[in-house]
Amino acid sequence: MKDFILHIWDYLREIFVVRLPSFPIAIRCALFLIVFFTTAIAELYIFIAVQRRFLYYRLQRDTIWKNKFSNILGNMIVYGENETNEAIVQHFLPRFERMSIHRSSVRRILVQQLLEYRESFSGNTSQVLRDIYLGLNLDQYPKKKLRSRLAKDKAAAIRELSLMQVPGLVDLISAYADKSVDVANVDAYSALLRLDKVNPLGVLNTIQQPLSDWGQLMLFDAIIKTPGINIPAFSTWLASANDSIVLLCLKLIAHFQQHEAIPMLLNLLAHQNVEVRVWAVRVLGKLEDPLCEGELVTIYPNESLIVKSEILGALGKIASGEQIDFLRSCTTAPEFEIRNKARELLKAQEKSGTMLSNNTVDSNGVLHHALNGF
Amino acid sequence: MGLPKILVVEDEALMLKALEFRLKKDGYDVYTAKDGLEGMEQINSQRFDLIITDIMMPYIGGLELLSNVRNNRETRDTPVIILSVMGIEQIVLQGFELGADDFVTKPFNLSELSIRVRKYLKQVV
Numbered sequence: 001m002k003d004f005i006l007h008i009w010d011y012l013r014e015i016f017v018v019r020l021p022s023f024p025i026a027i028r029c030a031l032f033l034i035v036f037f038t039t040a041i042a043e044l045y046i047f048i049a050v051q052r053r054f055l056y057y058r059l060q061r062d063t064i065w066k067n068k069f070s071n072i073l074g075n076m077i078v079y080g081e082n083e084t085n086e087a088i089v090q091h092f093l094p095r096f097e098r099m100s101i102h103r104s105s106v107r108r109i110l111v112q113q114l115l116e117y118r119e120s121f122s123g124n125t126s127q128v129l130r131d132i133y134l135g136l137n138l139d140q141y142p143k144k145k146l147r148s149r150l151a152k153d154k155a156a157a158i159r160e161l162s163l164m165q166v167p168g169l170v171d172l173i174s175a176y177a178d179k180s181v182d183v184a185n186v187d188a189y190s191a192l193l194r195l196d197k198v199n200p201l202g203v204l205n206t207i208q209q210p211l212s213d214w215g216q217l218m219l220f221d222a223i224i225k226t227p228g229i230n231i232p233a234f235s236t237w238l239a240s241a242n243d244s245i246v247l248l249c250l251k252l253i254a255h256f257q258q259h260e261a262i263p264m265l266l267n268l269l270a271h272q273n274v275e276v277r278v279w280a281v282r283v284l285g286k287l288e289d290p291l292c293e294g295e296l297v298t299i300y301p302n303e304s305l306i307v308k309s310e311i312l313g314a315l316g317k318i319a320s321g322e323q324i325d326f327l328r329s330c331t332t333a334p335e336f337e338i339r340n341k342a343r344e345l346l347k348a349q350e351k352s353g354t355m356l357s358n359n360t361v362d363s364n365g366v367l368h369h370a371l372n373g374f
Numbered sequence: 375m376g377l378p379k380i381l382v383v384e385d386e387a388l389m390l391k392a393l394e395f396r397l398k399k400d401g402y403d404v405y406t407a408k409d410g411l412e413g414m415e416q417i418n419s420q421r422f423d424l425i426i427t428d429i430m431m432p433y434i435g436g437l438e439l440l441s442n443v444r445n446n447r448e449t450r451d452t453p454v455i456i457l458s459v460m461g462i463e464q465i466v467l468q469g470f471e472l473g474a475d476d477f478v479t480k481p482f483n484l485s486e487l488s489i490r491v492r493k494y495l496k497q498v499v
Contacts, residue, residue, distance in 0.1 A: 070388055074395035077484060116388050123483035 058105075065099075065109045072096065073113055076132075077125055085124060089131045096136055111138055111160065118163055122227075130164050139166045146172065155187040162191030170195050186215040190222040193229070200229050204237050204245055211244035220251055235261035243273050250279040254286040262289055269299050277303075278310050285314025293318055297326050309337055316345040324349070377403040378495045379420075383413035383427040383439065384457065393426065396484050397491065410434025414442060422452055424494050426487075429458045429465055437469060444473040453494040457482075 016035070020028060076092045083091075101107045111133075118129045133139065142157035143166075161169050173188045173195070192203045201223070211219065223229065234249040235258065246268070253261045265287075268280035284292045296311045303311065312330065315323050327349075330342035380402045384390040390406050397404045405422070407413035411433035417425070425443065429436035436456055443449045453475040458465055466477050475494060478487055 070391050073388075074391050077392050078395045078399040081485070113388055116386070117392065118481075120386075120389055120392075120480050120482070121484060122481040123485065125484055126481065 062105070062109060065106050066113070068099065069110050069113050073117060073129075076128065077117075077121075085128050085131060088128050089135055093132060093135045096132065101136060101138075107138065107141070110136075111141075114138075115160060115163055133164050134166070139164065143172070158187040158191050162187075162194050165195060185209065186211070186218045189215075190218050193219065193222040194226050197228075200226070201232060204240075204249075207242060207245060210242065211248065216244060216248045216251070219248055220255075223252060224255060231256055233258060233260060235264040238264045238268060243276055246271075246273075246276055247279055250276070250283045254283045257287065259287055259289065262287060262292060266292065266295050269295065274304060274307065277307050281307060281310040281314050285310075285317040288318050290318055290320035290322065293320060293323050297323060300326075305335055305337065308335070309341060312338065312341045312345060316341075316348065319349055321349065377401060378423040379403045379405065380424045380426065380491065380495075381405045381407065381413065381416055381422045383407045383410060383425065383431065383436070385409050385428060385431045389428075392484075393487075396488065400488050400491070402491070402495075410436065410439045413439055417443060417446075417449055421448070424491060425452055425454045426491075427454065427456055429456060429469075437465070437472060440469060440472050440474055455487075455490060455494070 016031060020031065023031070072092065072095055076088060079088050079091065096110070099106060099110070101110055114129050114133050118126055118133075121129070139161060142160045145153045145157035146161075148154050148157070158173060162173070170192060173191050189203050189207065193200050196202065223231075234252045234256070237245050237249040238261070240246050240249075250265075250268075252258075253265070262284070265280050265284050268276055271277050271280065281296065284296065293315060296314055300308060300311050312327070315327065324346070327342050327346050330338055331346070333339050333342070380397055382390060382393045382397065382404060384393065384406075385408055387408065390408065394404050394406055405416055407416050410427075410431045413425075413427065413431075414434055416422075417439075425439075427436040427439055431439075434442075436458075440454050440456065443452060443454060454473070455476045455478060456466075456469050456474045457478050457480060458469070459480050466479075469477060476490055478490065
C-alpha cells in the first residue's frame with residue numbers, strides 16, 4: 001500500500017513539477033484546473049465532515065440540557081399541590097439560576113420548554129411557568145429582539161412575550177402593529193388580542209393594512225382560542241373599509257353562528273369585491289336560514305360564475321326544499337360546473353327526502369330526467 | 375392488586391414527561407408511548423385500565439388508535455381520554471362518535487386531568 005502511494009506521488013510530482021514546463025499551454029491550464037477543483041472538492045468534504053461533527057456534538061449537548069430542564073420542570077409541575085405559587089417559584093428558581101442560562105444556546109432550550117409547557121397547561125402550572133420566566137429575567141432578550149431589523153426575529157419575540165403575558169406589553173407591541181406589512185405585524189395583532197384585557201377586539205378597528213389569508217387565519221385562531229374574550233357581534237365590522245377585516249369577520253360570524261348578522265350579510269351581496277360576495281353567500285349557507293334563499297336566487301342571474309357556484313352550495317346547505325325548481329333550471333345551465341353542482345344537490349336532496357315532501361308528480365319526471373346517469 | 379395501569383400516548387416528549395411525572399405522583403403505574411404505532415404495540419401486548427392519547431401523532435393518529443381499541447374485543451371497554459388542541463370541534467365530535475370517554479383540551483389544568491383520571495379508574499376498580 002505504501003509503495004503504491006509513493007508510486008502515485010512520484011507520478012504526480014513528475015507531471016506537475018518536472019515535466020510541467022515542457023507541456024503546451026493548454027495542457028498546463030488543464031492541469032491547473034484539475035488541481036484547483038480537486039483541492040476545492042477535498043476542502044468541501046472536509047468542511048461538511050467538520051460541520052457534521054459540530055452538529056453531532058451540539059445535538060448531544062442540547063439533549064443533555066433538554067433532559068436536565070425537562071426533569072426540573074417535570075418535578076416543578078408535580079411539586080407540592082398545597083404550596084403557593086410563590087413558594088414553588090422560590091424553591092425552583094435557584095435550580096434554574098445554577099444552570100448556564102447566560103449562554104444563549106442553553107437559554108434557548110429552557111425558553112423553548114417553558115413556552116411548550118405554557119401552551120399545553122393552564123391554571124397554576126401555567127402561572128408558575130410564567131413566574132419562573134419572569135424571575136429569570138428571560139423577557140429581556142425578546143424585548144431586545146423587538147428592535148431587530150429581521151421580521152422573523154421580531155415575530156418570534158412578539159409571540160414569546162405574548163405567550164408569557166409579560167407586563168406592560170400592550171404598549172410595547174402597539175408600536176409594532178400596522179407599521180408595515182410583515183409577519184411581525186400579524187403577530188403583534190394576535191398578541192394585542194391576547195393581552196389587551198380592556199378592549200381586545202379594538203385591534204380590528206385599527207388595522208389599516210390588508211391582511212393576507214395567513215394573517216386572517218392567525219387572527220381567527222387568536223380570537224377563537226383566547227380565553228376570556230367577550231365575543232361581540234362581528235357584524236359591527238362588516239361595514240369596514242378594509243375588505244380583509246370584512247372577510248375575517250364573515251369567517252367569525254360563521255364560526256360563532258351569529259344569526260343576527262343575516263341582514264348585514266344580505267347587504268354584502270351587493271358588495272363590489274367579489275371575494276366578499278363569495279364569502280357572504282358561503283356564510284349565509286352555513287347559517288342555514290331558509291329566509292335567505294329568495295335573496296340568493298334573486299341575485300343569481302347577474303352574478304359571476306364563482307358566486308353562482310357558491311350560491312348553489314349555500315342552497316345545498318340550507319336545503320329547505322323550496323328552491324327545487326330553481327335547482328332544476330340550473331341543470332340546463334350553459335356552464336358545466338353549475339350543471340354538475342345542481343345535479344349533485346338535487347341528488348343529495350332526493351336522498352335526504354327533502355324533495356319528496358315538496359314534489360309534484362310532474363316535477364318528479366323532470367327530476368329523474370335531470371338525474372339521468374347519476 | 376397492583377397499581378392501576380395507564381398508557382399515555384403522546385408525541386411531544388416534554389408533554390409526555392410531564393404527564394408521566396404527574397400520573398406517577400398520583401399513584402399510577404404509567405406506561406408511555408411516543409407515537410400511535412408504539413401505543414398500539416403496547417395495547418396489544420398488555421391490558422391497561424386507562425388510555426390517554428393525543429390526536430395528532432405520526433404513523434397512527436389518536437382517532438385511529440381509539441378506533442382500533444374499540445374494535446378489539448379485549449380492549450373495547452378500556453376508558454380512553456383524548457388530548458386535543460382547542461378549536462377543532464369536528465375532531466372532538468368524531469372522537470366521541472368513535473367511542474372516546476372524555477376529551478381534555480390543551481391548554482389544560484393538570485389537576486383537572488388528575489380528577490378525570492381518578493373518575494375513570496374508580497369506575498374500573
